[in-house]
Amino acid sequence: MSNFDTKELRQVFSQFPTGVTVITTRTADGEPIGVTASSFNTVSISPTLILWSIDKGAHSLEAFKSCEYFAVNILSDKQIPISNRFAGRGQDKFGGIDYTNGLGDAPLIPEALTQLQCKNWNVYEGGDHLIMVGEVVDYNVTPNARPLVFSQGSYSQASPHYDVSNTQQVEALRQHEFLEDHILYLLRVSYNQLSQVFYDRLNEAAGVSPEVWRIYACLADGNPLELDTLGGFVMQPTRALSDALNSMGAHVQCDGDTAKLTEAGVQVACKLLAVEKQYKKELADRVGADQYDEMKETLRQLYSREKL
Structure with missing residues (x-):
């Protein structure tokens, strides 16, 4: 066995x-x-x-x-x-x-x-x-x-897969400017490319998965957070959240229905937030700070309206 x-x-x-x-x-x-x-x-x-x-x-x-x-x-x-x-x-x-x-x-x-x-x-x-x-x-x-x-321990969404380099159908659609003008397609492609670079850096910095990184980010201020609320923020069901918290060992303290980072956990969170801050700066430099801030505000508006 x-x-x-x-x-x-x-x-x-x-x-x-x-x-x-x-x-x-x-x-x-x-x-x-x-x-x-x-x-x-x-x-x-x-x-x-x-x-x-x-x-x-x-x-x-x-x-x-x-x-x-x-x-x-x-x-x-x-x-x-x-x-x-x-x-x-x-x-x-x-x-x-x-x-x-x-x-x-x-x-x-x-x-x-x-x-x-x-x-x-x-x-x-x-x-x-x-x-x-x-x-x-x-x-x-x-x-x-x-x-x-x-x-991989969290909720996801299914979407069609587009192999842009090899799929003739997609190339035909691109010729008609359909995908290049489709907001959901642009968001998904951007997310796939940008998130992979960011998650690789998080793994190199502290050996954490995207799911655990979200927990560190939510608890980085050192204050306790209810598990139900934390699960909603990081999009993880009860068992997956429990496993992720357990994998953090002495970096997190669970007390009944709440969780908080220990002093060592806050130090790791600060290290990860520094990685995140540097990556945001690189993205802002690519498109310009003003355009970067406008893009974030536009996404916030889209998200708020979708939630309504």
Whole structure:
């Protein structure tokens, strides 16, 4: 048996991007329950089978083992709060959610990218998890929505990949000035190029990942921050945030529902912020300080309006 470090292994597994789902059903007493899961996958077209896995220590284990039906709610990229809610414990997960009931009264999450209603087909052993196989008997799809993605310890978004140098179709579009005039394309290409340089420098300076860098930046003032708030800032669900905090060792102190940097952690944060400050200066020098500030203000306005 391999003696792997559990936290490190989770980071290894997180290199494979997955969608994010909320699996729902009812207990024998009729109580609605749901859990966030990224282990969903398809199995067969005929019969129409899917699978997902549940921790043997999960509070909802018995309900899912014995239920007749469950629903797989594949989340859209606008449903990070839903994912975080069902990943946690100790709260009314369905409170304020205007859900409907599917087969077996399994709750269907509104505005989910896809809702798969499944009959409990079989349960298999899978180490410290049980593998739940369901037969899809009905489904709904929300048009014009995009999937929520989980990759490398944080939430991501899916977008079409453009190989500008080799794809003839993209070259044709460029000739028609479509992509070069498309704001989302320009933002994505700029982000991909600029962020890679920046993240490489952070790794060289302190050996940190982009996810851990965001935590240092949010806690750099030395003041405590609630974990729910911190998770929202760094776009990480509960377990991934916990693993990231644990990887920071003596640089962070967690006290109940809050986290703060230790003195050593603040020193590392200051070092990383110096790297960030230098990189911002280089970007400003490339386009001019005034144009750089105008660009930031324009992006803030776009972001604020999008949030509304």
